[in-house]
Amino acid sequence: xAAAMKQTPQSYTLLHVQCDFLRSKGKYEWALTLARQAVNxxxxxxxxxxxxxxxxxxxxxxxxVCNLPLVLESFL
Numbered sequence: 001x002a003a004a005m006k007q008t009p010q011s012y013t014l015l016h017v018q019c020d021f022l023r024s025k026g027k028y029e030w031a032l033t034l035a036r037q038a039v040n041x042x043x044x045x046x047x048x049x050x051x052x053x054x055x056x057x058x059x060x061x062x063x064x065v066c067n068l069p070l071v072l073e074s075f076l
Contacts, residue, residue, distance in 0.1 A: 012038040012048050019051055028058050 015038040022031035035052040042048050049068065056064045 010037075010041045012042040012045060015041065016047070016051055019055070023055070023058065028055060031055055032059065 015034045019031040019034045019038070022028070022034065032052075032055045035048070035055045038048040039052050053065055053068060056062070056068075
């Protein structure tokens with residue numbers, strides 16, 4: 001995976017793999033940072049927004065989940 005990250009550091013799929021690993025280790029804040037990067041890399045992909053939403057919910061940041069439609073509008 002390290003070699004793949006060097007070749008394509010802005011791949012949202014690789015960022016998601018890292019997010020999932022960090023979530024499994026309880027490192028939700030770190031995973032949230034990577035989920036935000038994934039959204040910035042591929043804002044038109046539903047799965048990036050889904051992962052970001054899941055992490056906000058894991059952290060109990062429900063207000064941030066409610067604000068995501070406003071953030072999404074800025075990408076349109």
